[in-house]
Amino acid sequence: MRLINRTPGRLAATALGVLPFLAILLFYGLASQQRLADNPNDKLLPGMTQMAAAVDRMAFEEDRRSGDYLMWEDTVASLERLGLGVGVAALLALVVGLANGVLPLVRAHLAPLVSALSMIPPLAILPILFIVFGLGELSKVMLIVIGTAPIMMRDLTQRVRELPAEQRIKIQTLGANSWQVITRMALPQVLPRLIDAVRLSLGPAWLFLIAAEAIASTEGLGYRIFLVRRYLAMEVILPYVIWITLLAILIDQCLRLANRRLFPWYNAGGH
Template structure:
């Protein structure tokens, strides 16, 4: 008799088990929505899928009477632009500082303590300061994402840099490699897949900072729309937008994973 810990489901079984929780959530929602709407047809808390579809259709396929824009796609474009710009800048800064503080002791001594302190500052507490310094335009929203994400990436890359065996560094120097060549030939190739993993892990925080900034000061974006319609209890807008944000986050995460697997196959060998 096999122990539970040794049972490995087949590929098709894993797919079924993965879909099962989502199917249960949808089923529970349908039952609860039908029960509430049966008691009160105007109930807004749990709209039916039909109601959400009708409302979403007006956002996706019909231009706004006030602006002439397709609100759903305008919000999506604005949010993705801010998020991706913020994540890219955060990745560049985080990777650079993580690499230098992990590989160069003279850089580690003065910068590493500062990096640790900055990573402990709640980014949301800095939001009013960012609005005062940068104004209410795009820069403050992107800056919040960078400030919130970059220190986490930097500390993760720093830790990964320190984990690289010193034997590799000594061998490279024995062969005549300069400090720059060691960084370029030894450290960076091994840290690139770790950078993608760090970005994947911090994407959730990036979305959180983006939506918070859009909710406070913006005229478009997914976060802006959610907080705009909440005053009307428009769950038929909020729930589809939340589902769309989740889907976008999943797609970005999946693309990053596939990119890492394609470009750094050696890093994923033996992974399940």
């Protein structure tokens, strides 16, 4: 049997997916053990016990100054910013994507602007956002919106334009006006694609969030990472990076599950 025709079963696929992570953990453990054996004060590759102690201190012990559990406070602050930024971006993408996809006059008016905005490096305008919106929450949320909304707008516009022309012709033949074409024909079919677009935008959204928190913030996962880096506290940085990764995976899987539950017809086609 040719290799391209061999499909692993569920158990085999799970095992194959887990193996790379186990290999990374093994490699890290061996490298850390070697470095600590040569220099017990080495900070580059802390041992598992050091990282576990740091997590216990950050997550389950009150901070002496503030009395807060820092890791959870940072998590809540970052998730609030991420949720608000991605939520606003998704709403804008849905409105503009539908209008651009269905209405040629709107597309001629807005498509060039959306394309231009999607080419602007968001981190390059971060200083402008701080000047215009200040160093508070708004500038951080706006960075996520500006960084993700234009890309989602272009994606949804293309998805709407790919809908079969026969559907548009039939619904207009039945007497539908432009608003009904958007709300009854295009909107129901583009909602699952919006969730896919949000999932693809989560990576850049996290990047913009961490960058904004690192520069101007007093709490948040990105803030904490860049705060402790001056002490070379890798036993804190690495668990925070792992925690961010786990949060991103959890959010992605929740969106995937929501898409499958809410729109089974869309996922039945192999999406």
